[in-house]
Structures are given as structure tokens and as C-alpha cells.
Amino acid sequence: MADEKVGAVLVVGGGVAGIQAALDLADSGFKVYLVDESSSIGGVMAQLDKTFPTNDCSMCILAPKLVAAGRHPNISLITNSEVLGLTGEAGSFEVKIRKRSRYINEEKCNGCGLCAQKCPVEAVDAYNKGLTDRSAIYVEFPQAVPLRYKIDREKCIGCRTCQEVCKANAVEYDQKDSEITLKVGAVILAPGFEPFDARLKSEYGYGRYANVVTSIEFERILSASGPYGGIVLRPSDGEIPRKIAFVQCVGSRDAQLGNLYCSAACCMYSIKEAIIAKEHVPTKLDCTIFYMDIRAYGKEFDAYYMRAQEEYGIRFVRSRVASITEDPATGNLFVHYVGEDETPRVEEFDMVVLSTGMQPPKNVEKLAKALGIKLNKYKFCETGAFTPLETSKSGVFVCGAFSSPKDIPESVAQASGAAAKAMAIIAPERGKLVAVKEYPPERDVSQEEPRIGVFICHCGINIGGIVRVPEVVEYAKTLPNVVYAEDNLYTCSDDTQKRIKEKIKEYNLNRVVVASCTPRTHEPLFRETVREAGLNPYLFEMANIRDQCSWVHMHEPDEAT
Structure with a gap:
């Protein structure tokens, strides 16, 4: 009713x-x-x-x-x-x-990853868009929630190695x-x-030319957890590119495909990718964006667009690219387009990124x-x-x-x-x-000497690309009352929260310091973790070394460290 x-x-x-x-x-x-x-x-x-x-x-x-x-x-x-x-x-x-079925008992699996380490089978890693391989038993990404493995039965050869090494007895081949x-x-x-399938725009050579990638593939290339550790490399030969072209509206605003709509985010994410690429490449990098119209309509979007031109020197060319061809000897790409003066042009690039729309x-x-x-x-x-x-x-x-x-x-x-x-x-x-x-009883630490645990975050390469994090960890170990210090790729991930609770128990910590990014979004997360470990949440402190060290001293690693 x-x-x-x-x-x-x-x-x-x-x-x-x-x-x-x-x-x-x-x-x-x-x-x-x-x-x-x-x-x-x-x-x-x-x-x-x-x-x-x-x-x-x-x-x-x-x-x-x-x-x-x-x-x-x-x-x-x-x-x-x-x-x-x-x-x-x-x-x-x-x-x-x-x-x-995952063919894994979710109640038993503790996400240790031993099964994936021992698995002899390799399959295409969809998370990294085929740029790397994964095992037949896998999690999508290191910070996955829930952190429970899954067997790809299409790739699994049935060797049962994962079942043999799983100490939690979580592998269940007969699960339905x-x-x-x-x-x-x-x-x-x-x-x-779903990202647009760039193969449908065959004139751009995606799937035929190794150095033509989609925007989501380029995101994985840029990511510290991606196939190249955050360094921009060409898929064909692993070389650092010197010139990258971004082609807009691939699969959007296209009457031939029947996709007449704008995908809304493509202009801005291409500008972002060009800016980040220039920051990730240790040598000079020229980025050119070929566009129909720039639709920078959101809060501070237009200022971001202007900053890309004025501060980062990104070049914008108003033209719809006609086709892309390849030099088979070098793997370089030739972008064919008509300039704003209506003159046909051909320009050579090391890589091309296709800004695929949303479907x-x-x-x-x-x-x-x-x-x-x-x-x-x-x-x-x-x-x-x-x-x-x-x-x-x-x-x-x-x-x-x-x-x-x-x-x-x-x-x-x-x-x-x-x-x-x-x-x-x-x-x-x-x-x-x-x-x-329900929380465990709060521990009375009033009569204890301070025992401080320090957890320092690489934040991918947001921090770790500039700050020498291992040196900071060693320095933290020398400070008064610090009994434990370590570094983490992403301190805010689910597995690291569990690790923090384990270390609080193992080392009898009664103070926790996390050095990572902004407390505006992360402080409640860590306070909850500390409380779950039986400590008062206000025995936690956070140092914003991303904004105040790595960003402020982006080109000065000594000062940042």
C-alpha cells in the first residue's frame, strides 16, 4: 500500500x-x-x-x-x-x-593480494585501458572499495594456484x-x-597508430598509479614526447555519427590534460589543442582557459581536424587540418590525444x-x-x-x-x-608519554614528484616522541586506513600525524580512523604538505623537502 x-x-x-x-x-x-x-x-x-x-x-x-x-x-x-x-x-x-559470482568469498577475502602475485596468467588491464596487464585474479585498482579480489573466468586456466596460496580460504571455484x-x-x-569508441572515427587512426590515444588513456598515462608512474611517455617506444596535439569533439557534435550533443566536459579536461602534461614532462613540451568552440562555462573555467594560454603557453587552433596519418619509421603523426585562414595545413606531432565524448x-x-x-x-x-x-x-x-x-x-x-x-x-x-x-572504548592516554605515529603521503606525484618523501620519513623518525613513521602512495585509501589502525595497536600509538593534502576534505576521514582504533579523534593532527610545500615550491624540490 x-x-x-x-x-x-x-x-x-x-x-x-x-x-x-x-x-x-x-x-x-x-x-x-x-x-x-x-x-x-x-x-x-x-x-x-x-x-x-x-x-x-x-x-x-x-x-x-x-x-x-x-x-x-x-x-x-x-x-x-x-x-x-x-x-x-x-x-x-x-x-x-x-x-x-566473483569466485571469491567476500566475507573471507582480506585483500592481501598474494593470489594475484602468484597467478601465472596475464590479461588486459581495463582500469589502465589496456596499457598494462593484470593477472586473471585481480582488483580494479589499489584503493578499491571493497578491496575484494575477483577471478576472470574467461582468462583463468584453472590451475588453482590462487586457491593453494590463499591463507584465508576465500577462493571458491564453484561459486554461482x-x-x-x-x-x-x-x-x-x-x-x-561510456566513453565514445574512437575506432568509429577511423580517419584519426585510433587502434592503428600506437601514439594516438584517447583522453581516458592519457589520464592513466598522467597518473602516478598508471602504466608509466606519472611520466608522459609514448606508447610506441617509451620516449618522452616533445609535441602533443589534442583533438576536440571526437564523438560529439558529429552529424555523421548522429551524436549532435556537446559532451560538456571535453574542452576543460583537454585543457587540464595539456597543463598537467607540461608539469609532468621534465623537458620542454609543446601542446596544441584543435577545437571547434571552447565551452568554458563553469565557475572559474574561463580563467583556467586564459591561464593555459598565458601562463603555460598552450596553443589553441580553431579547426576540426580532417585526418591523422603516421610516419611508420618514427611513429610520429601528421595532423591534417584547415587553418583559420582556410589554408590546408599538415603538422607533425609525437602524440595525439583524442578528446572522446560521453555516451x-x-x-x-x-x-x-x-x-x-x-x-x-x-x-x-x-x-x-x-x-x-x-x-x-x-x-x-x-x-x-x-x-x-x-x-x-x-x-x-x-x-x-x-x-x-x-x-x-x-x-x-x-x-x-x-x-x-559502535566504537571501541576510548583509551585513557592521560598518564602515558606521547607515542607519535607519522604517516607521510606521496599523493601519487602531487607530493612525491617534488618532495623527497623518504627523506621526510627519516627526518620524522628523529623527532621527539616519534616511535613510528612510514610513507604511503595514497594515505587516504581504504587499505591505508586499516594499516593506520594496525600500527596504532602494534606500536601503542597515542598520537597520529598525517602529512598529506588538504584537511578540508581529509581531516574527518582520519579522525574517524583514529576513533575506530580506540583513540580520541582530537589526538590526530594533519600537515598540509601538498598545498604548502609541493605546490608552493613546485620547481624547488630542496625547499619543498
Whole structure:
């Protein structure tokens, strides 16, 4: 019945929009089921190096949200799953979900990674967009939440090495798919988008020329956790490029393909990638962006565009590139275009980055049929002009790029809006299905001598590319009352939170210092970790060595260190 409402919400999609909606709902007293077809949450944002226009580390923004969602008592993560059907009405839905087998017992797996180290099989690493290999048993990325492994049965040869080395006895080769049925009061759709397949623009040579890469592949090249450790290298020969071209609107605003829409974020992410590439390359790098129109419409976007030209010397050429050809001897690329003076030109580059647009997620029609919602002519979710968060079905809301292409800040804002819409339907049920988080007793340290643990973050190469982090660790060990110090690639990741708690127990720490990026986003995360370890959260301090050392002294490693 309509008056028998359920105080739970199903969120479909574990990207940044889905995570934000889930956290808003769970913090407001509602039970949340967060479903994602991948084996971990994070979405496309987990693959990015930086975000515009602040050039903040993408993982630094996302990781606290990943950890918060993973350990929230009122968020149940249902990964490696798909929605099969939805019945009922707003306030009281019943949803059927298929949970595909990982061939790993999620309750037993502790994410140690020994199985992946011993696995003799190599497969293409989708997270790094095929630029590296992974084993047949794997996690998507090092900071994955949940940190549970998965066996790729298409690549697995059945040698059972992983089963033999798994001390937790988590490998289950005979595990089957399962179906679960949930009762929820509302549904939020945030399945994100699919990058355009650049092979469909054959004139640009993607898939034929090794040094033509897509924007998401270039993000992985730029990333410290990527295939080249954050150094920009050509895929063909591992050389550092001297000239890179960025080609805009690949798969967007294209009448031949039928994609007449603008993908909204491509102009800005190309400018960002050009800026970051110049910072990551130790030698002189020339970047040229070939564009139709620059759509820098967001907060401080136009200032970012002007800064790219004036401060970084990035060249902008208003022209739609006709084709790209290759010199087979060198692997260099020739960009054919018509200049603004209408003169045909050919220019040589070491690499070309294709700024691919956004398309609806795969299997979107299957999802729409299961949920009973309508799609628009481009297969994005249909919404009203004045109701951008509402689908065609009452009680089912949408946020992020599934309704139309958009950037991260707009996706997150929509997520909070969709969460508020869902809350309005089931407001009387607030607090009825939630669990209260229990903490261990707080340790009395008033009579103890200070025992300080210091955790210093590389932040990819945000910090580690300038600050000599190992030297800082050794210096920290010499300071009074410091009994333990270590460095971490990403201190904000879920596995490092567990490690901090382990070290607090192992070394009987009663003070914790983290030297990493901004406390504006990270301090609550670390205070929660310290409290979970039995310490008062205010026995934690944070040093912002990213903003105040590595960014201030970007070209002065001695001063930064």
C-alpha cells in the first residue's frame, strides 16, 4: 500500500554521483543499497589523474568518499551486480538484483593480494585501458572499495594456484550467481556514461597508430598509479614526447555519427590534460589543442582557459581536424587540418590525444526496461525541462551523466538533489532501518608519554614528484616522541586506513600525524580512523604538505623537502 513506505533507497551506480547520493541519504537516517556492475565503486573518476579547474588530485577527492561509503553502517555495497526488475510504487518498491559470482568469498577475502602475485596468467588491464596487464585474479585498482579480489573466468586456466596460496580460504571455484530481492522506498539512477569508441572515427587512426590515444588513456598515462608512474611517455617506444596535439569533439557534435550533443566536459579536461602534461614532462613540451568552440562555462573555467594560454603557453587552433596519418619509421603523426585562414595545413606531432565524448552506459536499454523508465533519442535518461532529477517513473530519480553529459561538480550537485528528492518520499521512515555505529572504548592516554605515529603521503606525484618523501620519513623518525613513521602512495585509501589502525595497536600509538593534502576534505576521514582504533579523534593532527610545500615550491624540490 502507498502508506506502507520503506525507509531505504536503492542507488544504481557507484561513481562519484552515486556515492554522494548514498552518503547524503545514509547520513540523513536512511538505509542505502548501492549497486554497481563493477567489482568496486569509484567509476570513471577513479581513473582520472587531476580535476579541473583546481588541478586537485582526483583520487584525493574521491578516496575519502570511497572509504566513507565502504565503512558506513547504513550503506550496503552490492558490487558485481545488475538490476533485473522493479515492481511496486513510489514509497514501496521491490527490486530484484542478480549478483554475479566473483569466485571469491567476500566475507573471507582480506585483500592481501598474494593470489594475484602468484597467478601465472596475464590479461588486459581495463582500469589502465589496456596499457598494462593484470593477472586473471585481480582488483580494479589499489584503493578499491571493497578491496575484494575477483577471478576472470574467461582468462583463468584453472590451475588453482590462487586457491593453494590463499591463507584465508576465500577462493571458491564453484561459486554461482545469486539473486536477491530488496524492499526500498525510492530509487536513484547514477550509472554514469561510456566513453565514445574512437575506432568509429577511423580517419584519426585510433587502434592503428600506437601514439594516438584517447583522453581516458592519457589520464592513466598522467597518473602516478598508471602504466608509466606519472611520466608522459609514448606508447610506441617509451620516449618522452616533445609535441602533443589534442583533438576536440571526437564523438560529439558529429552529424555523421548522429551524436549532435556537446559532451560538456571535453574542452576543460583537454585543457587540464595539456597543463598537467607540461608539469609532468621534465623537458620542454609543446601542446596544441584543435577545437571547434571552447565551452568554458563553469565557475572559474574561463580563467583556467586564459591561464593555459598565458601562463603555460598552450596553443589553441580553431579547426576540426580532417585526418591523422603516421610516419611508420618514427611513429610520429601528421595532423591534417584547415587553418583559420582556410589554408590546408599538415603538422607533425609525437602524440595525439583524442578528446572522446560521453555516451550512454552500455546495456542502458536493458536497465531502462527493467526499471520501466523512458530514454531520450540519444539513449540518455529522459527528464523534463524543469524536472532534471525526475525520470518518467514516480519515485525513480536520476543524477550525473546518465541524464546528460556533465562534469564532476555538476554530477555531485545533482546527486545531493536526487537524494533530497528521495528523502521527501520516505521522510516518515527516517531512522527506522538504520544501525548505530559502535566504537571501541576510548583509551585513557592521560598518564602515558606521547607515542607519535607519522604517516607521510606521496599523493601519487602531487607530493612525491617534488618532495623527497623518504627523506621526510627519516627526518620524522628523529623527532621527539616519534616511535613510528612510514610513507604511503595514497594515505587516504581504504587499505591505508586499516594499516593506520594496525600500527596504532602494534606500536601503542597515542598520537597520529598525517602529512598529506588538504584537511578540508581529509581531516574527518582520519579522525574517524583514529576513533575506530580506540583513540580520541582530537589526538590526530594533519600537515598540509601538498598545498604548502609541493605546490608552493613546485620547481624547488630542496625547499619543498
